[in-house]
Amino acid sequence: MKILAKYEFDELVNKWIAEDPREVVGATHDGTKFVFDDIDDAEELRLDYDLTMLSPKKYFFPQRERLVQYDTNENDYAMVQDWSEESRIIVGIHPYDLVAIEQLDDIFIDAQGDEPYRRKRENSVLIGVTMQSVSEHSFAASMGTARTETGYDLLVTELEDTYAIEIGSEKGSGLLEEAPTKEASLEEVEAVEEQKAAVESKFEKGIEFSPKQLPSLLKEGYDAVEVWDEYADGCLSCGTCNVVCPTCYCFNVDVVDYMTDEVGETRRRWDGCLLEEFAAVAGGENFREERVARHRHRLMRKGNYLYERFGDIACVGCGRCTKQCVADVADPSEIYNELWRSVNA
Amino acid sequence: MPEKIEATDHGPVHYEPEPATLVRREAFTDGDSVFAFELQERDTLGHLPGQFVQLFIPGVGEAPFSVSSSPTDEGPFELCIREVGKVTNAIHDLEVGDTVGIRGPFGEVCDIETFADNDVLFIAGGIGLAPLRSMINYVLAHRDWFDDVTVLYGCKEPAEMLYPAEVRQWEQSDIIDFRMTVDGVPEGQTWDGNVGVITTLIPGLNLDPENTYTVVCGPPVMFQFVQQELDEKEIPHEQIYLSLERRMHCGVGLCGHCQINDLYVCQDGPVFNYEVIKNRPEALS
Ligand SMILES: Cc1cc2nc3c(=O)[nH]c(=O)nc-3n(C[C@H](O)[C@H](O)[C@H](O)COP(=O)(O)OP(=O)(O)OC[C@H]3O[C@@H](n4cnc5c(N)ncnc54)[C@H](O)[C@@H]3O)c2cc1C
Ligand code: SF4
Ligand code: SF4
Ligand code: FES
Numbered sequence: 001m002k003i004l005a006k007y008e009f010d011e012l013v014n015k016w017i018a019e020d021p022r023e024v025v026g027a028t029h030d031g032t033k034f035v036f037d038d039i040d041d042a043e044e045l046r047l048d049y050d051l052t053m054l055s056p057k058k059y060f061f062p063q064r065e066r067l068v069q070y071d072t073n074e075n076d077y078a079m080v081q082d083w084s085e086e087s088r089i090i091v092g093i094h095p096y097d098l099v100a101i102e103q104l105d106d107i108f109i110d111a112q113g114d115e116p117y118r119r120k121r122e123n124s125v126l127i128g129v130t131m132q133s134v135s136e137h138s139f140a141a142s143m144g145t146a147r148t149e150t151g152y153d154l155l156v157t158e159l160e161d162t163y164a165i166e167i168g169s170e171k172g173s174g175l176l177e178e179a180p181t182k183e184a185s186l187e188e189v190e191a192v193e194e195q196k197a198a199v200e201s202k203f204e205k206g207i208e209f210s211p212k213q214l215p216s217l218l219k220e221g222y223d224a225v226e227v228w229d230e231y232a233d234g235c236l237s238c239g240t241c242n243v244v245c246p247t248c249y250c251f252n253v254d255v256v257d258y259m260t261d262e263v264g265e266t267r268r269r270w271d272g273c274l275l276e277e278f279a280a281v282a283g284g285e286n287f288r289e290e291r292v293a294r295h296r297h298r299l300m301r302k303g304n305y306l307y308e309r310f311g312d313i314a315c316v317g318c319g320r321c322t323k324q325c326v327a328d329v330a331d332p333s334e335i336y337n338e339l340w341r342s343v344n345a
Numbered sequence: 346m347p348e349k350i351e352a353t354d355h356g357p358v359h360y361e362p363e364p365a366t367l368v369r370r371e372a373f374t375d376g377d378s379v380f381a382f383e384l385q386e387r388d389t390l391g392h393l394p395g396q397f398v399q400l401f402i403p404g405v406g407e408a409p410f411s412v413s414s415s416p417t418d419e420g421p422f423e424l425c426i427r428e429v430g431k432v433t434n435a436i437h438d439l440e441v442g443d444t445v446g447i448r449g450p451f452g453e454v455c456d457i458e459t460f461a462d463n464d465v466l467f468i469a470g471g472i473g474l475a476p477l478r479s480m481i482n483y484v485l486a487h488r489d490w491f492d493d494v495t496v497l498y499g500c501k502e503p504a505e506m507l508y509p510a511e512v513r514q515w516e517q518s519d520i521i522d523f524r525m526t527v528d529g530v531p532e533g534q535t536w537d538g539n540v541g542v543i544t545t546l547i548p549g550l551n552l553d554p555e556n557t558y559t560v561v562c563g564p565p566v567m568f569q570f571v572q573q574e575l576d577e578k579e580i581p582h583e584q585i586y587l588s589l590e591r592r593m594h595c596g597v598g599l600c601g602h603c604q605i606n607d608l609y610v611c612q613d614g615p616v617f618n619y620e621v622i623k624n625r626p627e628a629l630s
Contacts, residue, residue, distance in 0.1 A: 068360050068362070079361050079362050079401070112599055113359075114597075115360075249599065249601070251594065251595070251599070261404040262403070264403065268600075273601060278601075278602065279591065279602065279604075282433070283429055287591060288627070293627075300606070308607050
């Protein structure tokens with residue numbers, strides 16, 4: 001563990017902004033809310049945030065992104081990959097978002113070999129931060145994601161006048177090479193541990209059982225229609241809960257022509273399984289026509305389906321969906337708890 | 346300038362279609378035609394019976410289609426396509442010589458070889474004949490591996506028949522027992538065969554359930570009723586396969602559109618074992 005004075009850390013960030021070929025982005029406040037965005041100066045960082053609007057997922061799996069460019073002019077039929085190779089230093093990622101990115105890595109890179117994702121992801125550096133504030137909507141501690149030992153290149157914990165920095169990878173240590181760091185003392189190491197532990201008790205929400213039990217709870221609770229109905233009844237099928245989620249990754253593929261039929265591109269765009277047309281096909285069939293079927297699908301996918309396939313619980317408990325749902329029916333912790341009570345009644 | 350994609354440059358990358366030329370088309374009905382394509386940069390598609398491809402029309406979009414030719418058929422691969430919307434309309438506007446984009450083949454299929462030394466029963470409803478045809482012709486190409494081969498084919502009306510020339514051959518062939526029915530015969534059409542939905546053909550079959558493998562493909566409503574009849578015949582569920590369709594946007598297990606509970610039609614299917622799928626509530630509802 002390394003120690004840097006706060007002003008030295010700021011200088012380091014400013015040096016990246018000035019000199020590093022990668023774009024520096026971080027947790028900041030845009031005047032109305034916390035967001036991940038470009039920063040022009042370390043002063044803009046807000047490492048004390050509670051919850052950002054979107055997670056850094058957007059940097060590897062953007063809301064819209066080109067997959068293939070085509071040009072069918074003059075019989076020279078070309079369909080080419082032309083994926084942006086953006087690279088970033090992302091500063092201030094909370095542990096639950098680091099866990100979410102690790103999951104997406106497992107799926108996009110290891111399992112499915114998705115090139116557009118891999119390029120952006122592997123060109124980027126993740127700088128985590130130990131949580132200082134906790135959103136009233138978050139239940140990450142109960143999901144075991146309020147702290148993490150993996151998934152970051154650097155992990156920063158704010159101490160009094162300094163930052164303690166844990167190094168998670170060579171990429172991370174490379175960033176510190178020229179910084180005037182010193183080794184952390186035993187007291188500083190303990191102070192970091194205390195902070196991480198203290199955060200866990202700040203959560204107001206939580207699931208009332210171990211996340212390990214979620215997959216089997218959902219399997220058992222699939223037919224607990226009363227519970228699903230209770231929440232689905234108010235749902236507006238707006239898909240906001242999907243869009244803000246750090247682990248949701250469904251998409252549509254559209255064709256966008258450049259004002260001519262011959263030249264254009266295919267683009268993927270975030271989609272949401274709560275939207276009415278998500279499973280509709282030509283001919284009028286819709287395989288998840290009922291709102292309750294879509295609502296349940298989202299929660300099954302998070303707690304059971306993706307776990308069965310990839311081994312990860314796909315809800316990290318950030319609370320974004322809870323915060324953004326205008327109908328107040330998206331909160332996974334509430335629904336899972338209710339299901340727990342119903343199944344164990 | 347971005348490099349042109351090489352046919353060999355597939356690797357883990359699944360998004361670039363490879364160019365294919367339409368070399369032949371033939372209309373079966375007002376809305377259904379067969380289209381034969383040749384890949385421009387590879388000799389064969391290399392598919393297994395039951396697999397599908399994503400067909401891309403620049404400026405319009407992409408959609409999944411089962412390969413209806415068997416890998417044992419020489420020459421270009423065939424898709425039998427019903428005109429129902431944007432992409433399928435654009436395909437029906439293609440002329441011989443036009444180029445389209447192809448990705449695939451995709452999908453997990455049943456290993457037909459495991460049917461060897463048993464009877465095989467195919468049940469196709471409507472456009473469901475397209476995916477089954479690749480399997481039927483595969484089985485016919487290796488006819489001596491199998492015992493009795495039966496094909497049941499149902500369509501709405503006589504004029505909706507797909508592959509009419511081949512159907513006539515099958516009807517006359519003594520290496521398969523081919524039976525067909527139509528739901529009804531509208532005025533102006535003639536028909537001297539069976540009339541009734543496809544399930545009405547099943548009770549009359551003389552099946553040896555323990556030794557019969559069945560593959561079913563048709564519109565979603567058909568499955569449940571066919572399954573009831575197959576249960577009457579006591580065909581073990583592990584010996585029944587269904588080819589299912591869902592909305593698809595990627596074909597590679599990511600976009601989420603094709604999910605049936607925890608299963609992905611694009612990767613775990615489109616051909617599923619009934620024993621596997623029957624306890625997935627979203628599969629046959
Ligand atoms: C594994 C598989 C095999 C298929 N095999 C055949 C076949 O052999 N012959 C045939 O005629 N049809 C087949 N279909 C159905 C065919 O894919 C749809 O008819 C086609 O997607 C409709 O597209 P469209 O643009 O014409 O219709 P629109 O209604 O304009 O559809 C727009 C978009 O919605 C999506 N979509 C709509 N319906 C479907 C659907 N049924 N399946 C998947 N995506 C859909 C597609 O992304 C499509 O581009 C198959 C579908 C699947 C999943
Ligand atoms: S649960 Fe809430 S956010 Fe999600 S679709 Fe329904 S109303 Fe929208
Ligand atoms: S489901 Fe909700 S709480 Fe869970 S990770 Fe997604 S947005 Fe966060
Ligand atoms: S088609 Fe995208 S996941 Fe199956």
